[in-house]
């Protein structure tokens with residue numbers, strides 16, 4: 001049977017960018033004999049409107065069964081007044097938590113045609129292709145004790161950085177596995193100089209590294225890593241780091257390469273019975289209420305998220321590359337959605353116009 005894909009378009013521009021992904025999925029079925037069993041469901045505000053919850057139990061169950069989940073975006077001003085427990089974001093958090101997606105992959109990749117968009121010099125970013133692996137389910141965002149407590153005559157805010165060996169081991173393994181399929185380099189970032197969790201992190205990553213003798217492992221303090229990311233990011237291949245440092249480093253690395261409309265992500269968990277990892281793919285951007293419903297959204301982040309699904313869930317690395325090349329061609333031809341405009345005199349294409357151009361480039365590939 002065909003590999004299965006659950007599509008959750010969500011809110012705002014989510015359904016708009018996902019419509020373009022669906023056309024590309026259809027193209028793979030028609031032209032490459034690569035058919036998927038696609039089902040579609042609600043998440044976020046759209047699910048709340050229909051069911052009074054941002055993620056229905058049936059949808060959660062479906063997400064656990066399929067080979068991969070592809071999500072658009074959730075949220076919007078309409079839902080800001082909702083109670084915390086039913087906010088759109090809770091739908092996404094529930095997916096990540098119940099699927100136990102501990103390894104968050106954030107590529108920072110620079111398409112040459114967009115190198116001028118970077119906040120850095122062109123030669124620093126042109127051709128950049130690095131991957132930040134962020135631990136997503138543990139660390140200081142989850143550790144206990146946490147809270148705001150009375151202490152003497154004032155209050156104290158407490159969060160706890162906590163990592164078990166097995167939590168470090170599994171995310172480290174996913175980073176080394178990735179490196180084996182890429183440039184065979186892993187740089188692990190922590191603060192072993194001032195944090196015990198960092199000392200343990202370094203020990204465990206070093207131990208895991210012994211299982212991957214082909215991969216060159218280095219360690220860097222996360223603050224020095226931040227400097228190096230801005231100074232000469234091409235020195236890196238895969239960076240593996242904890243939840244907090246990964247949050248900061250991946251956002252910083254994202255801006256090396258330009259627009260939010262271009263950034264995909266993957267969140268992976270443990271292998272399922274069929275050997276594929278539990279997986280959720282989604283663009284980094286949100287529901288962009290300021291441009292929703294206007295056909296202005298850039299669908300590339302969501303399309304690149306599908307390319308990641310091809311590569312990491314469906315073992316179709318060559319087809320993922322075909323799709324990324326098509327995007328590169330289109331950008332090199334000067335096709336731009338409004339968020340990518342820089343040059344004078346270029347007329348932006350719509351969301352579906354960008355989809356058209358990418359499909360044409362795929363046809364020509």
Ligand code: NAI
Pocket residue numbers: 013017072073074075076077089092260261262282283284285286287288289290291296297298299301339
């Ligand atoms: P956002 O990412 O939705 O938008 C930030 C800015 O980038 C806006 O000016 C938007 O127009 C632009 N932008 C984003 N994606 C774009 C695209 N594909 N093409 C062109 N321009 C794009 O972040 P914001 O405004 O902070 O949040 C809006 C809503 O989205 C909120 O409800 C927030 O909670 C939610 N959100 C959801 C996320 C998710 O579903 N994973 C992540 C971040 C925010």
Ligand code: MG
Pocket residue numbers: 247248251
């Ligand atoms: Mg962040």
